[in-house]
Amino acid sequence: MIVLLGGTGYMGRQFVATLRERGLPFVAPSRAETDYTRFDSLLEFLRRTKPDFLINAAGYTGKPNVDACEQHRADTLQGNTLFPVTVAHACATLGIPWGHISSGCIFSGAKVETDGRVRVERDLTQAALQSLLQKNPGLFHGFNEEDEPNFSFRRPPCSFYSGTKALGEESVKGVGQNYIWRLRIPFDQLDDPRNYLSKLQNYPKVYDNANSLSHRADFVAACLDLWHRRAPFGIYNVTNPGFVTSRQVIEMIQAILKPRRSFEFWANDEEFYRVAAKTPRSNCIMDVSKLLAAGISMRPVEEALEESLHQWKPLP
Amino acid sequence: MIVLLGGTGYMGRQFVATLRERGLPFVAPSRAETDYTRFDSLLEFLRRTKPDFLINAAGYTGKPNVDACEQHRADTLQGNTLFPVTVAHACATLGIPWGHISSGCIFSGAKVETDGRVRVERDLTQAALQSLLQKNPGLFHGFNEEDEPNFSFRRPPCSFYSGTKALGEESVKGVGQNYIWRLRIPFDQLDDPRNYLSKLQNYPKVYDNANSLSHRADFVAACLDLWHRRAPFGIYNVTNPGFVTSRQVIEMIQAILKPRRSFEFWANDEEFYRVAAKTPRSNCIMDVSKLLAAGISMRPVEEALEESLHQWKPLP
Numbered sequence: 001m002i003v004l005l006g007g008t009g010y011m012g013r014q015f016v017a018t019l020r021e022r023g024l025p026f027v028a029p030s031r032a033e034t035d036y037t038r039f040d041s042l043l044e045f046l047r048r049t050k051p052d053f054l055i056n057a058a059g060y061t062g063k064p065n066v067d068a069c070e071q072h073r074a075d076t077l078q079g080n081t082l083f084p085v086t087v088a089h090a091c092a093t094l095g096i097p098w099g100h101i102s103s104g105c106i107f108s109g110a111k112v113e114t115d116g117r118v119r120v121e122r123d124l125t126q127a128a129l130q131s132l133l134q135k136n137p138g139l140f141h142g143f144n145e146e147d148e149p150n151f152s153f154r155r156p157p158c159s160f161y162s163g164t165k166a167l168g169e170e171s172v173k174g175v176g177q178n179y180i181w182r183l184r185i186p187f188d189q190l191d192d193p194r195n196y197l198s199k200l201q202n203y204p205k206v207y208d209n210a211n212s213l214s215h216r217a218d219f220v221a222a223c224l225d226l227w228h229r230r231a232p233f234g235i236y237n238v239t240n241p242g243f244v245t246s247r248q249v250i251e252m253i254q255a256i257l258k259p260r261r262s263f264e265f266w267a268n269d270e271e272f273y274r275v276a277a278k279t280p281r282s283n284c285i286m287d288v289s290k291l292l293a294a295g296i297s298m299r300p301v302e303e304a305l306e307e308s309l310h311q312w313k314p315l316p
Numbered sequence: 317m318i319v320l321l322g323g324t325g326y327m328g329r330q331f332v333a334t335l336r337e338r339g340l341p342f343v344a345p346s347r348a349e350t351d352y353t354r355f356d357s358l359l360e361f362l363r364r365t366k367p368d369f370l371i372n373a374a375g376y377t378g379k380p381n382v383d384a385c386e387q388h389r390a391d392t393l394q395g396n397t398l399f400p401v402t403v404a405h406a407c408a409t410l411g412i413p414w415g416h417i418s419s420g421c422i423f424s425g426a427k428v429e430t431d432g433r434v435r436v437e438r439d440l441t442q443a444a445l446q447s448l449l450q451k452n453p454g455l456f457h458g459f460n461e462e463d464e465p466n467f468s469f470r471r472p473p474c475s476f477y478s479g480t481k482a483l484g485e486e487s488v489k490g491v492g493q494n495y496i497w498r499l500r501i502p503f504d505q506l507d508d509p510r511n512y513l514s515k516l517q518n519y520p521k522v523y524d525n526a527n528s529l530s531h532r533a534d535f536v537a538a539c540l541d542l543w544h545r546r547a548p549f550g551i552y553n554v555t556n557p558g559f560v561t562s563r564q565v566i567e568m569i570q571a572i573l574k575p576r577r578s579f580e581f582w583a584n585d586e587e588f589y590r591v592a593a594k595t596p597r598s599n600c601i602m603d604v605s606k607l608l609a610a611g612i613s614m615r616p617v618e619e620a621l622e623e624s625l626h627q628w629k630p631l632p
Contacts, residue, residue, distance in 0.1 A: 093409050
């Protein structure tokens, strides 16, 4: 039996759906019945329910966006650092293996190959991105699980949100037996304020950058498959292979959904950060070789995007 | 037997001295032999040593001062929030009572009585302080253990250090059985970079404000006495009763130590924060009624200051 924490959130709801589809028995306690953020309540709950595996899909992302985390620092730390630590300690005490949804947003930029040498470009501005992409998109490489996060409290500047996610990883890694699943900008066919395809359609102006993305159901399937296959515990980047620019995704939206509106882009980074954003944004490319080498299949990001758009279900 | 964590720090060394004086058996593991910041190592260590009581005297204060914590956010969180949480979880798992050194710096200002009404003055500038003190110093009241911290991530602005200390308290309070001992600006007769009397003598200019203070050995004696008397677990302000202004302490230094140098004060808050400080400072008055009501005797702050200055031992 599986225990799912944070089952009502955007990712938690997908875990509920996939666990049901697969016929895997699980319980997803509500905080009203069990305050699992308290160590002693969680420990008592786990002693009683004796799960084979636990999934932490809870986290604090900020509403309407990551800027809100700058103002709600206690809640951001509680949700993304202290709560995972509490889960890690309870599971380590009882010997329960578990998985934690982390985030690729603890990285910024990509590894870029120029003149045969690979270097990290931490701050890929819209302008730099265009120039590099025109040369050769194949020269962009993602961050892997051996790379140290470069957008974190230890490698400032970073957003407060990213800082707490990186510290969460650092604090649970190797404490007992766990998977750290790195999600990156979730999307699928269901219109939702958390869905990247919804966000792009609703922004007054779009900020162009290159990112790896995670199809929501693909992500959850991969996480469960890692446990099902008893892959070694540790960190896994769980994104669809490849990367896309916001501009490319907008072009797909225009081609498939044929929206009536037109899309504008911020003129440059200066304008975006002056007008639309308070805290630095992570944009990054992830390497998923480790996930694929563990025998998990993930379709390319373009394929997952196209399918989501072809099956698009707008909010009523 | 007592386990002491952080035994090499400024407060930890005083715990070592007082425990020895009192003939109380203790072990103070070094991080080189036992990495007690890791939950599983700590748990194993405590299972093996089976202490009756544990003292957490570890923390991250920033060098040379609290401004450094703004740049070292991961270490500040690790030392002041995550580590106490780790101790709380390990002690709760094994049923070990313990005590944690917290700080009064999660408060700012004082409760000031004017026209028969008490209100919180959060930002006591030098100028406001002078004007209020001239009226009647007896109208200043301290914060008690029922008051919510007002200089914390939940009540910004605050320093990053204070934010992590307040979140540390919040995260360990009521998890198992523990004392939260609030220290406030330690001092004694031994010249030391952490000693308030040394700091005042070494600042190029002094920032005048009103504070409660903790004599180092008085603080440690009170903490141990609370446990010795089996006082109820919970939060205790552990400062010497009363408060002093920096200007008053400078006058005592001049009268007793007769230093050759003269002392200057910052002209006003604006100058202090522009030139000398990066992050807001907590200055506050604490109420110690709860400690005294628990039967712990603490001499008035003026008496402890005078004795320390009369026995002053400058660094060679």
